[in-house]
Amino acid sequence: MENRPTILVTNDDGIDAPGLQALVRVLVSTQRYNVQVCAPDSEKSAVSHCITWRHPLTVKQVHIDGATAFAASGTPADCTSLGISKALFPSIADLVVSGINMGSNCGYHIIYSGTVAGAREAFFNDLPSVSISYDWVGGKSSVDDYTLAAEACLPIISAILAEIRNQAYPQKCFLNIDLPTDVANNKGYRLTKQGKSIFRMGWKQVTSDMQGGKMLSTMTMEANSEASAETETSATLPDNLLFKREVKGAYVDEEVDTDYQYVREGYITVTPLAALSLWLNMLLHHPCDAIKNFKRAR
Structure with a gap:
């Protein structure tokens, strides 16, 4: 099982948050990945790309079934940086996934988001990364929706890792994924651009x-x-x-094809925050073998 790709998971809602727990549980259940976790020990929502500079972080190993997990006193960017440094884990992950956040991160909220910063920190270090957010609405959403959201993201995660293995994935990749409130009845993937909402x-x-x-x-x-x-x-x-x-x-800006527009319409939005539009367009409209094989396996 040594040839399995490694995924580092972080977030900004804290290591005990149901979104992260569901994501790790779904990743582990596939038996396809080595899963590392380095996440804040408490909620760090909307801290953007704040980092801890002068003071050491307190880090404690915690139990999450099937994963090697640590809770750290720092921010999401701190956790990603530590997780990919080889100071905490013996190897560097192939992919960093930040989330699943409670609440969407569309438009200008991407700038404030600690979830997005967790992925951006990997981008700064030339590692493929994805931030994932679920459009939680009180009274409509339930914790089970996080599991559905994680499962809906598996084809993209699988495809990215297949492209990385084949050395065909674009360098410095950085994706932001938002899932609609009614994730069980989502309308599929939609390549979008960052709006101004x-x-x-x-x-x-x-x-x-x-x-x-x-x-x-x-x-x-x-x-x-x-x-x-x-x-x-x-x-x-x-x-x-x-x-x-x-x-x-x-x-809410009135531009078309924006992340905010399509997540409200029920789509899973995939927004490149780097130059990935061409590759993503090909991937989503002409699925590669990794996605086809994944769907058959499920």
Whole structure:
């Protein structure tokens, strides 16, 4: 089984998140891959490409059936960097998969996303990578949808690894996949481009007794130890002012063939964040033997 390709899995929702757990479980169940996991030990949503610079990471091995897994105190980019460094695992993965995120990552949200950053870090190091997000909607979605989402991505993952083995896969590959809410009845794959959709956010002043509950997100925009980030405090000095983010609305651009458009229409969107459009178009419209053989095997 030594010739099996190796996949490194990370995410931004934390190592215990159901999306990552479902993805690893599905990958392991195929018995086709060696699965490594290096993921944050707690939620790190919307930290973008923040990295830990001055302080060491705390890393602990955890049990996930069929995989070699570690939880780290760092960000998704940290986890990918550590996972492919050979400092943690004896070999470098053939493919890095980041996800499955709770919530879609379309349009400009790709910039904020820690999930996408986990894949982007591999891209920076010349490794093939994929970020995967599921369009979770409260009241409609269930944890079982993560398993369906992972299974829906297997043909693409299999095809990528086959092309890597044949030395035919484009260098510096970086894909962003979004799965629709009704993933069980998805309309198939759709090659898309990154749109400009984004939530418009503002700020609201709050008092200390109003700030209970989870903040919208933690958004760290600088990749150094001096990066500014939202923080929550339970006690403040009298002269401190507290402000909390709030969603003011959403902007959806009217361009066609965008990720946001097609995921809302029920497609699994595959968005190249590097120069892969030509290869992907050929792959999705003229499936290679890896996809055909995978479907027959299932």
